[in-house]
Amino acid sequence: MKRLLLTSLVASLILSVGSTAQAEESSTTEETEKQLMLGKRAFIRCVACHSLAEGEAHRTGPNLHGLFGATAGQKEGFAYSDALKNSTMEWNDENLRAWLLSPATVIPGNKMAFGGVPSEKELDALMAYLAEMTK
Numbered sequence: 028m029k030r031l032l033l034t035s036l037v038a039s040l041i042l043s044v045g046s047t048a049q050a051e052e053s054s055t056t057e058e059t060e061k062q063l064m065l066g067k068r069a070f071i072r073c074v075a076c077h078s079l080a081e082g083e084a085h086r087t088g089p090n091l092h093g094l095f096g097a098t099a100g101q102k103e104g105f106a107y108s109d110a111l112k113n114s115t116m117e118w119n120d121e122n123l124r125a126w127l128l129s130p131a132t133v134i135p136g137n138k139m140a141f142g143g144v145p146s147e148k149e150l151d152a153l154m155a156y157l158a159e160m161t162k
């Protein structure tokens with residue numbers, strides 16, 4: 028009897044640990060999905076000038092496929108400003124964030140006619156969206 032009790036206690040413990048882990052996992056997915064939705068909304072600011080998927084045409088701005096880890100101003104077939112082309116900027120998280128916050132400060136003389144994304148929250152979401160959509 029005692030043994031049976033212990034077994035069922037252990038079993039219910041295992042079950043409850045399992046379901047907590049599952050709940051955590053699904054809330055992480057929910058968080059990610061929420062970020063991506065917000066990021067998609069933030070990208071409305073950019074979509075007139077930038078495409079994201081591989082092989083899509085340049086618009087007023089260059090296509091951004093493969094952005095993370097790339098050197099600035101190197102996409103084939105786009106006429107960059109000298110400022111951007113010669114910047115040797117690497118698009119890592121930190122640089123990209125700074126650029127999107129204030130492009131004119133990060134690379135003076137560039138020709139992206141965009142003032143920047145002033146909201147931290149919107150920037151977070153935009154970064155997550157860009158990372159996902161430019162891979």
Ligand code: HEC
Pocket residue numbers: 069070072073074075076077087088089091094098099100101102106107108109110111112127136137138139140141144
């Ligand atoms: C009015 C059009 C316009 C808007 C709006 C705009 N961009 Fe740009 N973007 C450009 C142009 C033009 C360049 C090239 C700048 C240069 O050559 O100096 C550029 C360059 C870039 C680059 C560098 C790409 C490379 O190949 O090095 C990134 C990254 C970028 N934009 C992201 C964004 C994001 C994200 C947004 C929205 C928050 C945005 N841009 C909004 C026109 C725009």
